[in-house]
Amino acid sequence: MLGDKKVTFSGVQPSGNLTIGNYLGALRNFSKYSEEFQTFYCVVDMHAITVRQIPAELRRRTYETLALYIACGLDPEKNCLYVQSHVPAHAELSWILNCYTMFGELGRMTQFKDKSAKHADNINAGLFTYPTLMAADILLYQTDVVPVGIDQKQHVELARNIANRFNQAYSETFTVPEPIIEKSGMKIMSLADPTKKMSKSDENTNAVVYILDDKDTIIRKFKRAVTDSDTEIRYAESKDGINNLMSIYSCFTGKSFGEIEAEFAGRGYGDFKLAVGEACADALAPVQAKYNELLSDKAYLENVMKNGAEQASYFARKTLTKVKKKIGFVI
Ligand code: TYM
Numbered sequence: 001m002l003g004d005k006k007v008t009f010s011g012v013q014p015s016g017n018l019t020i021g022n023y024l025g026a027l028r029n030f031s032k033y034s035e036e037f038q039t040f041y042c043v044v045d046m047h048a049i050t051v052r053q054i055p056a057e058l059r060r061r062t063y064e065t066l067a068l069y070i071a072c073g074l075d076p077e078k079n080c081l082y083v084q085s086h087v088p089a090h091a092e093l094s095w096i097l098n099c100y101t102m103f104g105e106l107g108r109m110t111q112f113k114d115k116s117a118k119h120a121d122n123i124n125a126g127l128f129t130y131p132t133l134m135a136a137d138i139l140l141y142q143t144d145v146v147p148v149g150i151d152q153k154q155h156v157e158l159a160r161n162i163a164n165r166f167n168q169a170y171s172e173t174f175t176v177p178e179p180i181i182e183k184s185g186m187k188i189m190s191l192a193d194p195t196k197k198m199s200k201s202d203e204n205t206n207a208v209v210y211i212l213d214d215k216d217t218i219i220r221k222f223k224r225a226v227t228d229s230d231t232e233i234r235y236a237e238s239k240d241g242i243n244n245l246m247s248i249y250s251c252f253t254g255k256s257f258g259e260i261e262a263e264f265a266g267r268g269y270g271d272f273k274l275a276v277g278e279a280c281a282d283a284l285a286p287v288q289a290k291y292n293e294l295l296s297d298k299a300y301l302e303n304v305m306k307n308g309a310e311q312a313s314y315f316a317r318k319t320l321t322k323v324k325k326k327i328g329f330v331i
Contacts, residue, residue: 001175002142002315008033009143009177011044011084011134014061015051016200017210018068020280023287024185024251025149027211031073033147039079040141040312041069046084046091047134050127051119051201063301064291068211070304071291082308084137089316093136094129096323100166101132105158111151135159140316142175150186151197153179170326174319185251191225194240209280212288219277223270233264233272242269245276252279 001007010030012022033039043065048058062083069081084090106112106128116123126133131154138146138159146156156179163174190196192207202208209221227241235243235257246260249272255263264272294301324331 001144002038005038006036006144007040007141007175008037008145008147009040009042009138009141010147011042011047011137012065012069013044013048014058014065015048015053016061017212018065019188019198019200020209020211020248020284021149021188021198022200023072023211023284024188024248025151025182026147027068027072028185029147029180029182030069030079033145034073034075034078037145038141039074040143040315041074041079041081042084042137042312043069043082044084044134044137047130050124050130051115052122063298064295066301066305067291067294068287070294071287076304076308080308080311081304082312083305086305086309087312087316089140089313089320090133090136093140093316093320093323094133096327097132097136097139097162097166098129100162100169101129101135101158105161106131109154109158111155131155131158132162135162138177139163139174140319141312142315142319143177144175145180146177147180147182149188150181153181166323173322173326185247188248189240189244191221191244194226194244211284212291213284215277215281215285218281218284219274222273222277222280225273227269227273231268233267233269234261242272245272249276249279252276252283 010026012018012026030041043062045058045062066081066083070076074081109131112128112130115127134155135158138156139162148156156177160176163176167173188198190198190202190207191209192204198208200208206221206224209218213221225241225245228239230239233242235246246257249255249260250257321331
């Protein structure tokens, strides 16, 4: 809590072009909190460098991610939108929390295992301690709820453990956060391999629908989506590809699986894929239009990040000072 308001915090890495997985699992849910919560939405550039980035691309994507936040409905007047590296308290608290995070806990993180397998030539210490930085992000703002996709659940649980450990050692210091994982859209799968999560870092661009893909590209990608040799559009355990397309269609249209099955009874996969592509493209069109408008005004985006960082720093410093006092730093 900050004052009399509950707090929401979430972040997105500017490590690639954002996908409909990021949109459906996270971004589209962010604005639900704008009115009643004190909200902090951060472009987490410090997380992004745990994997090698091309500097010019990281810089460009930081602006783009901020523009997408706004295009997805986050009004900078009502939400604190900022860039992680502009608020040094994240790095400071992260170091402190590293001393309250166990090696074994970090070693159990599935994202660390996946990313170290994928980047075997660069298993750096930052990749390992990444979840502690994420805990610092969340705990700095006395966050109550963290809207994320299911892949981030384990990290939020670690943040809870760290908060509880610290609170027990030094008396109540941090709010213990809850992950909020909306069932619909919590795990959008790759179009090329529907047993794998859709990921912005996938090298196969046909496996991924980006928020900024144009309509023809979106329809082409859905047409090529891997399905199965059956012909019926129904949700079933053995039908990962169709299940994924049904989830996506359901997210964009608000229809239930039962309604989708009825709508496409007796029709083929081709028809269904086209409908998914159209629903997706139509839903994204207003986001894209707003995004394009915003991106042409770099000065505006810079102003948003500057104001956001000032506001975030104010709250972050309060928590950081409290933490430093409790652990015995001279301040
Ligand atoms: P990132 O950048 O990988 O993803 C941003 C958000 O998108 C969700 N997401 C998905 N949801 C459904 N289906 C998918 N295929 C899919 N892919 C991604 C993620 O769950 C996430 O909510 N570590 C975080 C960023 C972060 C953060 C934080 C989040 C840093 N600090 C503090 C919350 C709170 C990450 O890498 O997200």
